[in-house]
Amino acid sequence: MSPAMPFDVRTAWPWAISVLLVLLANAVRRPRKYARFPPGPTPLPLIGNALDFPRTHLGREFAEMAKKYGDVVYLNVLGQDTVVLGSLKAARDLLDKRSANYSDRPTSVMVQLVGYDWLFALMNYGSRWRQHRRAVHPTMTPDVVPQYQAFQSDAARNLIRLILQSPGDLGSHIKFTFAAIVMGALYGIELREPHDKYYHMVERMGEVGEEILIPGRFPVEAFPVLRYLPSWFPGGGFKKWAADAKRDISSIVDYLFEGSKSVITTDASRRPMIHRILGDTPSQESTELEKMCKEVAATMYVVLSARVSNATMGAFFVAMALYPEVQKKAQQELDRVVGAERLPDFSDRPSLPYVNAIVKELLRWHPATPMGVPHRILADDEYNGHVIPGGATIFVNIWAIFRDPELYPQPDEFMPSRFLDTAGNLDVHGRDPTDVVFGFGRRICPGRHFADSALFILCASVLSAFEIGPPVGEDGVPIPFKREAADHCVVSHPKVHQYTMKPRSVHVDHLVRTANEQ
Numbered sequence: 001m002s003p004a005m006p007f008d009v010r011t012a013w014p015w016a017i018s019v020l021l022v023l024l025a026n027a028v029r030r031p032r033k034y035a036r037f038p039p040g041p042t043p044l045p046l047i048g049n050a051l052d053f054p055r056t057h058l059g060r061e062f063a064e065m066a067k068k069y070g071d072v073v074y075l076n077v078l079g080q081d082t083v084v085l086g087s088l089k090a091a092r093d094l095l096d097k098r099s100a101n102y103s104d105r106p107t108s109v110m111v112q113l114v115g116y117d118w119l120f121a122l123m124n125y126g127s128r129w130r131q132h133r134r135a136v137h138p139t140m141t142p143d144v145v146p147q148y149q150a151f152q153s154d155a156a157r158n159l160i161r162l163i164l165q166s167p168g169d170l171g172s173h174i175k176f177t178f179a180a181i182v183m184g185a186l187y188g189i190e191l192r193e194p195h196d197k198y199y200h201m202v203e204r205m206g207e208v209g210e211e212i213l214i215p216g217r218f219p220v221e222a223f224p225v226l227r228y229l230p231s232w233f234p235g236g237g238f239k240k241w242a243a244d245a246k247r248d249i250s251s252i253v254d255y256l257f258e259g260s261k262s263v264i265t266t267d268a269s270r271r272p273m274i275h276r277i278l279g280d281t282p283s284q285e286s287t288e289l290e291k292m293c294k295e296v297a298a299t300m301y302v303v304l305s306a307r308v309s310n311a312t313m314g315a316f317f318v319a320m321a322l323y324p325e326v327q328k329k330a331q332q333e334l335d336r337v338v339g340a341e342r343l344p345d346f347s348d349r350p351s352l353p354y355v356n357a358i359v360k361e362l363l364r365w366h367p368a369t370p371m372g373v374p375h376r377i378l379a380d381d382e383y384n385g386h387v388i389p390g391g392a393t394i395f396v397n398i399w400a401i402f403r404d405p406e407l408y409p410q411p412d413e414f415m416p417s418r419f420l421d422t423a424g425n426l427d428v429h430g431r432d433p434t435d436v437v438f439g440f441g442r443r444i445c446p447g448r449h450f451a452d453s454a455l456f457i458l459c460a461s462v463l464s465a466f467e468i469g470p471p472v473g474e475d476g477v478p479i480p481f482k483r484e485a486a487d488h489c490v491v492s493h494p495k496v497h498q499y500t501m502k503p504r505s506v507h508v509d510h511l512v513r514t515a516n517e518q
């Protein structure tokens with residue numbers, strides 16, 4: 001379901017008046033310290049650098065800007081100070097080492113309008129965010145994450161089953177797989193088929209979450225005064241869109257939580273996150289605790305989690321179809337370690353360095369959040385002789401860091417062997433993509449160990465079951481294709497083609513069935 005178009009240029013005149021007023025106000029309040037801001041493109045009167053803000057490929061276009069201005073670039077986007085960090089050093093120096101000042105999130109009118117103010121990923125840095133983050137932490141540590149492996153293995157086998165049934169629907173199978181993994185691990189609710197009602201609910205939540213994060217998507221973010229437009233007024237359509245989203249989301253979150261409470265788990269390896277939080281934090285009032293738990297679980301679900309992970313998995317199929325020699329090498333390793341009589345499981349992981357290197361390379365080659373999730377600096381800071389103004393939005397160009405040829409020679413190529421030493425062991429020292437792709441400082445992704453383990457079992461299982469080839473035409477001739485992605489959003493979704501998915505043995509179907517019976 002695609003959201004209604006919330007902004008129509010033909011009815012934009014009321015916006016234009018408000019916009020003009022705000023731009024004039026910005027023009028007269030230009031501070032003197034502006035001269036010491038980091039370098040960047042020359043701003044135009046009134047609109048600043050609004051036209052310089054990339055529109056098609058955020059990572060690549062900001063990387064071009066960095067070549068000209070350096071690894072810390074300043075833009076004034078319709079009055080909003082914006083700083084783009086283009087190197088790992090700048091990101092570590094500021095977001096990691098000065099994290100007390102750099103851990104806020106930009107304030108968003110749309111977040112309030114769609115009722116996502118409980119979503120801790122988008123909350124301002126403060127006591128409420130800290131409380132939510134602390135509730136999640138003990139449920140996502142490297143020691144606890146293995147306890148969710150049963151959900152991840154089930155979903156990997158189910159993915160094979162779905163591909164066997166209808167290889168042409170790969171895009172929706174991938175989406176469904178991550179929805180099922182996260183739904184199981186967070187709520188304990190089992191998603192069986194893509195037409196499941198729970199699946200549609202979480203799709204709706206993710207869709208709204210992603211839409212409001214698209215830079216420039218809603219002019220009300222730059223001109224908050226527009227929030228007072230009535231929804232029936234020309235240009236006020238975004239308010240109706242937001243009100244619909246708010247109503248849907250609120251009922252979905254309640255529904256999921258109630259569904260989860262009624263799940264009974266006797267098997268410790270299938271204890272969902274919600275039960276862990278409700279059971280592990282006994283000191284608070286139960287209603288207050290329940291409310292927080294409901295919000296925390298939904299945050300873990302909505303925020304990018306399923307969508308970011310499935311964007312990464314989508315890129316896996318692109319890479320495998322484009323690089324058959326990589327695929328072949330991984331399959332040789334799997335055949336040697338796992339054999340043809342069973343599917344891989346987590347106990348095989350330490351013996352599969354090449355498959356592990358594929359997961360690392362995947363996160364590097366296609367960073368699903370190429371510009372991370374924006375931070376906001378609280379108070380003025382100085383860096384390399386420049387002032388970074390308090391309140392500025394801070395982006396890290398993760399895409400550019402991963403395209404640094406010093407760290408990753410031939411960066412556009414998919415080359416897992418870059419992460420292996422001469423003896424064939426995994427060697428990521430000083431350039432591990434998982435140290436970058438999951439963000440920085442106090443806001444680092446809490447789901448990173450979970451995501452890493454899900455990606456491993458999915459990649460290993462698919463590689464052992466299928467030979468993935470390029471799409472073919474009706475005449476059976478391969479259709480040339482290249483990597484394409486929507487790169488103007490927070491999440492970069494690769495285009496999923498109709499690959500050929502040839503089972504590697506006639507027993508794959510049997511293996512899936514017997515694995516589920518174990």
Ligand code: HEM
Nearest residue numbers: 121300305308309312372373438439440443444445447451
């Ligand atoms: C390949 C998969 C994933 C990638 C690339 C990814 C990446 C990221 C990034 C870049 C951030 C922002 C960090 C920052 O602000 O510096 C983030 C935040 C977050 N991620 Fe992930 N993520 C992934 C999977 C997951 C999963 C599976 C979950 C949950 C189970 C999750 C939950 C979250 C949450 C809740 C936040 C917000 C943290 C906060 O604001 O305090 N992510 N993620």
